[in-house]
Amino acid sequence: MSNKSKNHELADAPLGQTSAYPDSYDASLLFPIARSIGRQHLSIQPPPTWYGEDVWRAFEVSWLNVKGKPEVAILRFTIPADSKNIIESKSFKLYLNSFNQWRIDLIDLLKIMQRDLSDAVKAPVHIAVEFADTPINATANLAKNTPKQVWPLPTCADKAELALEAILLDDLDIECTEYEPNIDLLAVREPTEWRNETLISELLKSNCPVTGQPDWATLVISYKGPAIDHAALLRYIVSYRNHSGFHEQCVEQIYCDIWQRCKPSYLDVYARYTRRGGLDINPRRRSEVVPELNAHVDQAVRTPRQ
Numbered sequence: 001m002s003n004k005s006k007n008h009e010l011a012d013a014p015l016g017q018t019s020a021y022p023d024s025y026d027a028s029l030l031f032p033i034a035r036s037i038g039r040q041h042l043s044i045q046p047p048p049t050w051y052g053e054d055v056w057r058a059f060e061v062s063w064l065n066v067k068g069k070p071e072v073a074i075l076r077f078t079i080p081a082d083s084k085n086i087i088e089s090k091s092f093k094l095y096l097n098s099f100n101q102w103r104i105d106l107i108d109l110l111k112i113m114q115r116d117l118s119d120a121v122k123a124p125v126h127i128a129v130e131f132a133d134t135p136i137n138a139t140a141n142l143a144k145n146t147p148k149q150v151w152p153l154p155t156c157a158d159k160a161e162l163a164l165e166a167i168l169l170d171d172l173d174i175e176c177t178e179y180e181p182n183i184d185l186l187a188v189r190e191p192t193e194w195r196n197e198t199l200i201s202e203l204l205k206s207n208c209p210v211t212g213q214p215d216w217a218t219l220v221i222s223y224k225g226p227a228i229d230h231a232a233l234l235r236y237i238v239s240y241r242n243h244s245g246f247h248e249q250c251v252e253q254i255y256c257d258i259w260q261r262c263k264p265s266y267l268d269v270y271a272r273y274t275r276r277g278g279l280d281i282n283p284r285r286r287s288e289v290v291p292e293l294n295a296h297v298d299q300a301v302r303t304p305r306q
Helices: 003-011 035-039 089-097 105-119 161-166 231-241 247-262
Strands: 032-034 050-065 070-080 083-085 126-131 192-209 214-226 268-275 279-286
Touching: 035 247, 050 089, 070 105, 083 105, 083 126, 089 279, 105 126, 192 231, 192 247, 214 231, 214 247, 231 247, 247 268, 247 279
Parallel strands: none
Antiparallel strands: 032 083, 050 070, 050 279, 070 126, 192 214, 214 268, 268 279
């Protein structure tokens, strides 16, 4: 995203500005950003057909129950990749904080959040409860999906566990000289050499286009197709180190560049970013509606960094 576009489109965004701490519920705190802004800079125009979602995890959700006692929860928000808008992250945090002093039942809270977020992104948003210190009414219905407690989440204790399911690229002894995204760094070993594999790197780092703060992620790439050169792919991932872009745009650019340069028959690009301000954002784009391989990835890559 160019600085000109960024400054024009995000001039009124709370990110990078001093913001008053909300003391009451306010849906207007949500600041939507059109996905088209980031997508107009992708290497494929129009962007290829993909399927996927942005999964947000909110670790600092709190409200008051009907007796005024504070409650806490960890919530997972799934925003479809075909939504018109994304949500600017600081505005999301301010919005969640606006519930801190509101007396409300958990199910009613979830319904309000689902309504507000769906209105903001212009698409249905799914909400699930990963942890809550208050019982959830098992008969409650939230958009035909009853929230379920699935705490604690499965975790990967170390890289050795990941190695059972994927190839870790980060141990490759390579020389890196480029720190801005360059599609020409990508290469296949041999077009006739076919692979079906999952590759992982924890070296993805980009920068917030507004504040310049670093964003860190574990990147998971699954594909079927001509064998991707692992060293070339790692250099390409490292080249994002000075790139300014939102999480969603980075994942979509990586997807487009691999799709165009390496020509896989199937591709799944998934980044699990470390949390900031109690929120993490985990975009995923794949070329099939229901991928046949690597359904384990969503839980398997939750490393100690996340």
